[in-house]
Amino acid sequence: MDKELIIRSNSEAVDFALLKDGKLIELQKDEDDNNFSVGDVFIAKIRKTVPGLNAAFVNVGYEKDAFLHYHDLGPKLPSLLKFTKRVSTGKLKDFSLKNFPFEKDIEKDGKIADVLKSNQSLLVQVVKEPISTKGPRITSELSIAGRYIVLMPFSNRISISQKIESREEKDRLKRLVKSITPQGFGIIVRTVAQGKKVAELDKDLQNLLQRWNAMCKKLYKAHHPSKVLGEMNKASSILRDIFNDTFTGITVDDETLYYQIKDYLQEIAPKKESIVKLYQNRVPVFEKFGIERQIKTSFGKTVSMTKGAYLVIEHTEALHVIDVNSGNRSNKSNNQEETALEVNLISATEIARQLRLRDMGGIIVIDFIDMTKSDNRQKLFQHLREEMKDDRAKHKILPPSKFGLIQITRQRTRPEMNIKTREENPNGLNGAEVEAPISIVQKINQDLERLFKKDYKKVTLNTHPFIAAFLTKGFPSVRSKWFLEHKKWVKVLPRDAYTYLEYHFFDKDGNQIK
Numbered sequence: 001m002d003k004e005l006i007i008r009s010n011s012e013a014v015d016f017a018l019l020k021d022g023k024l025i026e027l028q029k030d031e032d033d034n035n036f037s038v039g040d041v042f043i044a045k046i047r048k049t050v051p052g053l054n055a056a057f058v059n060v061g062y063e064k065d066a067f068l069h070y071h072d073l074g075p076k077l078p079s080l081l082k083f084t085k086r087v088s089t090g091k092l093k094d095f096s097l098k099n100f101p102f103e104k105d106i107e108k109d110g111k112i113a114d115v116l117k118s119n120q121s122l123l124v125q126v127v128k129e130p131i132s133t134k135g136p137r138i139t140s141e142l143s144i145a146g147r148y149i150v151l152m153p154f155s156n157r158i159s160i161s162q163k164i165e166s167r168e169e170k171d172r173l174k175r176l177v178k179s180i181t182p183q184g185f186g187i188i189v190r191t192v193a194q195g196k197k198v199a200e201l202d203k204d205l206q207n208l209l210q211r212w213n214a215m216c217k218k219l220y221k222a223h224h225p226s227k228v229l230g231e232m233n234k235a236s237s238i239l240r241d242i243f244n245d246t247f248t249g250i251t252v253d254d255e256t257l258y259y260q261i262k263d264y265l266q267e268i269a270p271k272k273e274s275i276v277k278l279y280q281n282r283v284p285v286f287e288k289f290g291i292e293r294q295i296k297t298s299f300g301k302t303v304s305m306t307k308g309a310y311l312v313i314e315h316t317e318a319l320h321v322i323d324v325n326s327g328n329r330s331n332k333s334n335n336q337e338e339t340a341l342e343v344n345l346i347s348a349t350e351i352a353r354q355l356r357l358r359d360m361g362g363i364i365v366i367d368f369i370d371m372t373k374s375d376n377r378q379k380l381f382q383h384l385r386e387e388m389k390d391d392r393a394k395h396k397i398l399p400p401s402k403f404g405l406i407q408i409t410r411q412r413t414r415p416e417m418n419i420k421t422r423e424e425n426p427n428g429l430n431g432a433e434v435e436a437p438i439s440i441v442q443k444i445n446q447d448l449e450r451l452f453k454k455d456y457k458k459v460t461l462n463t464h465p466f467i468a469a470f471l472t473k474g475f476p477s478v479r480s481k482w483f484l485e486h487k488k489w490v491k492v493l494p495r496d497a498y499t500y501l502e503y504h505f506f507d508k509d510g511n512q513i514k
């Protein structure tokens with residue numbers, strides 16, 4: 001399994017595409033004007049408390065106030081308030097927390113009005129970016145993420161990632177971290193710390209403490225509201241969270257970003273520094289790696305898969321609905337049950353990819369093809385869980401219901417990635433839109449594979465002149481690639497009467513192939 005990160009930079013944004021064995025599995029955008037990213041820390045003012053919601057609305061400088069629930073305050077809130085006040089007024093110059101006396105913890109199920117007042121200054125961290133009409137969701141339980149550990153001020157908790165399964169390794173890491181943890185701080189050990197020595201963990205810890213100290217220095221006479229600690233640049237934060245030994249290449253088309261990434265890799269994985277490449281070709285980097293094509297074919301309402309199967313993805317205000325269709329695939333299985341299982345397994349793999357790619361959050365309901373055998377339903381459930389194992393967003397998958405539906409809840413921390421894949425209809429219909437040409441070509445490709453498997457000797461394709469030109473022009477043309485792959489020549493005939501989306505196949509006798 002090879003992973004590549006392709007980074008495209010322009011004046012307004014930086015796009016990050018994560019490829020697994022050449023297939024796009026994650027797409028993220030870092031826009032210059034995004035001042036409310038997950039992980040950013042603000043010094044803010046409480047606007048008002050709302051006892052009915054047991055929450056407070058906080059002015060963080062966004063057009064809509066941020067939402068802070070009582071359960072997101074953290075037990076050490078009184079200590080944080082006292083620390084913030086003393087540092088902001090210049091009375092406290094030592095930020096280490098070693099000699100700082102902690103206050104009594106707040107009650108687990110207390111009332112917001114008992115612990116917070118309007119106009120109070122508070123350090124808060126963004127846990128969910130502004131989505132739709134809502135402002136950011138925030139917490140006052142601060143955490144600063146590093147490569148191997150997460151530092152938590154005003155805590156005494158040491159916990160190890162649940163993804164580390166070995167009991168011996170968990171005990172070893174806990175022992176090491178306890179020996180280096182400074183007083184007044186808690187630590188969460190991340191999955192990538194597995195097998196690491198104490199020197200590497202300590203180096204990461206010292207970097208995080210430096211960031212904590214730099215943030216505290218900004219608090220003195222700080223303007224309210226203002227950002228006092230920004231999440232590191234998107235390239236570094238993505239590498240921090242997902243980089244591992246399976247990465248075989250990182251390609252960047254911007255020189256400044258190239259050196260930033262090389263410097264960061266030098267810190268976290270010096271042996272892998274050589275995989276960073278500066279892209280300097282005339283062909284845009286996303287075109288070169290086939291990412292534009294994958295974006296066009298992956299973000300529409302309908303997503304095509306192998307063997308003629310396809311997904312229909314619908315979005316509502318409350319949830320996402322995904323319908324699995326077997327399409328016009330040729331049934332070579334012994335019975336309907338085997339066909340349903342095969343299509344469902346293919347669909348589960350694609351759905352796991354789509355959830356990461358579009359960053360779909362909230363409630364997702366999937367209508368798989370009905371299967372009568374409980375063993376097959378269990379096999380599908382386990383396969384979906386396995387495919388979603390690499391998903392960094394917190395998620396929960398429920399077993400298939402009696403109706404064959406599988407429900408998923410997936411953490412929503414930022415707006416869903418939504419890319420428009422439909423284009424203006426060139427047939428001249430006002431306001432009408434059609435699928436992008438590349439989507440049509442992909443469908444034609446899949447239909448041809450099906451026909452060649454059925455052993456048609458001569459196939460003629462009738463299609464709109466635009467599509468016909470796309471398939472036959474250039475070297476090597478799409479049609480030439482068909483010939484090299486299947487050893488069969490396809491005659492392509494442009495038809496002026498056809499609409500843009502229309503195409504039909506005919507056999508050697510001129511009969512239309514259904």
